[in-house]
Amino acid sequence: MGKFQVMDHPLIQHKLTIIRNKNCGTKVFREVVDEITTLMAYDVARDMPLEDVEIETPIAKMTAKTLSGKKVAVVPILRAGIGMVDGILKLIPAAKVGHIGMYRDEETLEPHEYFVKLPADIEQRQVFVVDPMLATGGSAIMAIDALKKRGATNIKFVCLVSAPEGVKALREKHPDVDIYAAALDDHLNEDGYIVPGLGDAGDRLFGTK
Numbered sequence: 179m180g181k182f183q184v185m186d187h188p189l190i191q192h193k194l195t196i197i198r199n200k201n202c203g204t205k206v207f208r209e210v211v212d213e214i215t216t217l218m219a220y221d222v223a224r225d226m227p228l229e230d231v232e233i234e235t236p237i238a239k240m241t242a243k244t245l246s247g248k249k250v251a252v253v254p255i256l257r258a259g260i261g262m263v264d265g266i267l268k269l270i271p272a273a274k275v276g277h278i279g280m281y282r283d284e285e286t287l288e289p290h291e292y293f294v295k296l297p298a299d300i301e302q303r304q305v306f307v308v309d310p311m312l313a314t315g316g317s318a319i320m321a322i323d324a325l326k327k328r329g330a331t332n333i334k335f336v337c338l339v340s341a342p343e344g345v346k347a348l349r350e351k352h353p354d355v356d357i358y359a360a361a362l363d364d365h366l367n368e369d370g371y372i373v374p375g376l377g378d379a380g381d382r383l384f385g386t387k
């Protein structure tokens with residue numbers, strides 16, 4: 179079973195409180211989502227493989243460590259996942275970016291896929307799927323289905339706020355996928371929103387409401 183890790187570093191908790199606040203405007207919301215994602219990326223990348231290289235410091239020759247050229251793809255679930263892409267690229271600038279478009283029907287809460295564009299060699303890449311919200315889990319499950327259908331095998335899911343319902347569903351459907359969240363909240367309300375959550379992440383990021 180893949181792991182479920184809540185990254186509750188004080189800096190992450192502090193910044194999450196800023197964006198949970200309903201008085202946080204679009205500009206700050208976008209900036210702080212970016213900062214939290216970078217803080218999370220540091221630990222999500224912890225098991226990236228290293229290899230030895232021979233270098234010379236100004237003082238001596240040495241055998242030093244370097245990332246082993248393992249290829250990474252960051253795949254945001256549109257729209258809200260877009261807000262988390264740059265935060266990872268800051269630390270892993272050579273990563274390629276794929277996109278999966280998904281919207282949740284407001285009545286049924288069923289996810290609908292409307293766009294998939296991935297790096298051609300996705301099957302060779304460590305994939306970081308990003309989306310701020312893991313609510314029922316339907317969108318994440320369908321996005322990971324789409325990735326696996328196209329050959330991806332090495333997938334991690336990174337979100338900001340998760341609900342117990344979504345964590346359970348995603349782990350049942352994709353037990354091989356590690357899940358990283360900045361918080362595990364209490365429950366979903368009757369409209370499928372995470373409580374206490376942060377509201378509609380896409381609308382808050384892009385100012386569409």
Ligand SMILES: O=P(O)(O)OC[C@H]1O[C@H](OP(=O)(O)OP(=O)(O)O)[C@H](O)[C@@H]1O
Pocket residue numbers: 255256257258259280281282283287289309310311312313314315316317318344370378379380381
């Ligand atoms: O776990 P689930 O129940 O599937 O809900 C989570 C999804 O809902 C939101 O997207 P939304 O459908 O609002 O699209 P948007 O990002 O374009 O606003 C969010 O960004 C997730 O993708």
Ligand SMILES: O=c1cc[nH]c(=O)[nH]1
Pocket residue numbers: 258311313370371372373375376377378379380
């Ligand atoms: O609370 C929620 C649930 C789904 N999508 C969001 O943007 N927020």
Ligand SMILES: [Mg+2]
Pocket residue numbers: 258378379380381
């Ligand atoms: Mg939305």
